[in-house]
Amino acid sequence: xxxISYAAKDEAPRLGALTQHGVLDLYAAARELGVACEAFxxxxxxxxxxxxxxxxxxxxxxxxxxxxxxxxxxLLPPVRRPGKIVAIGLNYRDHSIExxxxxxxxxxxxxxxxxTSIAGPEDAIxxxxxxxxxxxxxxxxxxxxRRGKAIPAAHAFxxxxxxxxxxxxxxxxxxxxxxxxxxxxxxxxxxxxxPHLTTHxxxxxxxxxxxxxxVNGITLQDSNxxxxxxxxxxxxxxxxxxxxxxxxxxxxTGTPEGVGAFRKPPVFxxxxxxxxxxxxxxxxxxxxxxxxx
Numbered sequence: 603x604x605x606i607s608y609a610a611k612d613e614a615p616r617l618g619a620l621t622q623h624g625v626l627d628l629y630a631a632a633r634e635l636g637v638a639c640e641a642f643x644x645x646x647x648x649x650x651x652x653x654x655x656x657x658x659x660x661x662x663x664x665x666x667x668x669x670x671x672x673x674x675x676x677l678l679p680p681v682r683r684p685g686k687i688v689a690i691g692l693n694y695r696d697h698s699i700e701x702x703x704x705x706x707x708x709x710x711x712x713x714x715x716x717x718t719s720i721a722g723p724e725d726a727i728x729x730x731x732x733x734x735x736x737x738x739x740x741x742x743x744x745x746x747x748r749r750g751k752a753i754p755a756a757h758a759f760x761x762x763x764x765x766x767x768x769x770x771x772x773x774x775x776x777x778x779x780x781x782x783x784x785x786x787x788x789x790x791x792x793x794x795x796x797p798h799l800t801t802h803x804x805x806x807x808x809x810x811x812x813x814x815x816x817v818n819g820i821t822l823q824d825s826n827x828x829x830x831x832x833x834x835x836x837x838x839x840x841x842x843x844x845x846x847x848x849x850x851x852x853x854x855t856g857t858p859e860g861v862g863a864f865r866k867p868p869v870f871x872x873x874x875x876x877x878x879x880x881x882x883x884x885x886x887x888x889x890x891x892x893x894x895x
Contacts (some may be wrong), residue, residue, distance in 0.1 A: 604799070605801065615678055616628075616629060617629060625670045629643050645850075649745070679794075683720065687716070687717060687854060688845070689741075689854040690712060690837060691713055693710065697860075710836070714787075715770070716788040720793050726892040727889050728789075729893050729894060730789055731894045733893075736773055736891075738823075738871060739770035740823045740879040742767070742855045742881060744853040745765065762802045767796065767881045768795050769794045770793065772787055793854075797887060797888075809828050813825050814881075817876070822865070823859070826858075873892050874890075877891065
């Protein structure tokens with residue numbers, strides 16, 4: 603399933619599924635079927651519902667009464683306020699080389715992005731006052747679907763709800779100047795996600811996906827998730843050894859080579875640009891760039 607958080611007209615955010623006919627209102631469809639509909643009230647309630655959710659979602663019929671035209675709704679961030687965003691640095695060998703690292707990391711490098719950095723499809727990336735060299739980073743995001751601690755790699759995929767594109771937008775002046783990454787990575791609007799969450803059953807192997815970033819239609823990153831140094835099971839095992847993962851948490855798995863800061867000459871985002879993160883099977887995340895008002 604391809605699940606979205608959306609708003610129709612002035613209504614509250616809802617949970618929907620993309621079908622060939624439009625957006626299926628999952629709450630309305632569940633209520634009509636007589637299925638416990640509370641789990642389908644929002645993405646967060648669906649994630650909290652646990653294991654039965656995928657089975658139940660797949661059984662909901664897409665009849666016309668519960669389907670809205672995609673053009674009539676506004677897409678929101680699929681996960682509107684994750685408990686935490688755990689990001690991985692230098693997780694592609696070529697990106698590690700282009701950044702000047704003396705050697706690829708021997709264990710995952712973890713940093714955080716604050717939940718207030720979340721933005722949705724078509725939301726603007728806002729360049730902060732002072733224009734601190736804002737950069738793009740195309741990443742595969744993993745959305746956690748079950749609470750877990752000390753999760754062995756062999757069982758890691760049991761804790762994955764699904765996947766989506768993510769842009770780890772970065773203020774390079776602050777990232778490099780602070781000698782740590784959180785401030786430069788956590789500005790408001792610096793974590794666009796979407797356009798939808800693709801459930802894990804639709805992606806047999808998340809380590810075989812083409813991943814690209816385009817700015818104004820020009821491809822600047824072009825790689826494959828097979829080039830990750832640490833794959834998703836290793837990351838989940840490593841993170842959960844010390845940090846409890848909860849439904850709705852997001853793991854940003856790192857970016858490949860081609861980011862703006864290390865190009866010659868450097869390429870930084872400016873007002874009027876349009877950035878796209880395109881991941882095979884998962885859709886295209888598109889965001890315009892504007893200056894702070």
